[in-house]
Amino acid sequence: MPHLLIRGIAPERVRAVSRPLIAELAAICECPPDHIMLECLHTTAFFDGEEAPSYPFIEVAWFDRGPEARDRFAEAVDRHVRGLGVPELEIAFRVYRQEDYYINGKNVRAENEERKREKDWKQERDQERKREKDSASSHPSMEALQSALRDAESENRKLKEELAKARRALLSATGGRMSSKLREALRE
Numbered sequence: 001m002p003h004l005l006i007r008g009i010a011p012e013r014v015r016a017v018s019r020p021l022i023a024e025l026a027a028i029c030e031c032p033p034d035h036i037m038l039e040c041l042h043t044t045a046f047f048d049g050e051e052a053p054s055y056p057f058i059e060v061a062w063f064d065r066g067p068e069a070r071d072r073f074a075e076a077v078d079r080h081v082r083g084l085g086v087p088e089l090e091i092a093f094r095v096y097r098q099e100d101y102y103i104n105g106k107n108v109r110a111e112n113e114e115r116k117r118e119k120d121w122k123q124e125r126d127q128e129r130k131r132e133k134d135s136a137s138s139h140p141s142m143e144a145l146q147s148a149l150r151d152a153e154s155e156n157r158k159l160k161e162e163l164a165k166a167r168r169a170l171l172s173a174t175g176g177r178m179s180s181k182l183r184e185a186l187r188e
Helices: 011-029 067-082 108-138 142-174 180-187
Strands: 003-007 037-040 045-047 050-052 057-063 090-096
Touching (some): 011 037, 011 067
16 A cells, blocks of 8 residues: 556556556655555546546555645656656545455554554563663672762771870860860760
């Protein structure tokens, strides 16, 4: 999908532009080239009781991709086909709804939703694995924790020694005479 039903243009002429046209349409539709089918219908037209040439007309059957994609699609088809010397061309779009379309007995919308759920699940699983990996690498190792503990204990010993020196210096400076509040503060 998309499927182009082509009337009034010889198959040899369509074949001449089929590769570049399909490549451009696949880019517009963001789908693989093998999802696009060009089908030349052999028709016989009559006018006023006489056989007449069929008017160049292309019907595009597809799932809607929005007005911008539709306009680009129609412009590409028109440019390629009229580049063959076709003076006039009409293009019409027939939009299929996914819930009304089946491939091998399976509903397209249900299949697409299942693929989306699976894709979302895989993305969530990959993100969770990344978070777990990042979390594991952000936690310090046991050796790092033990080293930090030794450093903190060493710093604590130094601070205790400095406090003891400050107390002795204060006692000697006051000659042992201190207020009871100062003495209580130094004990703490």
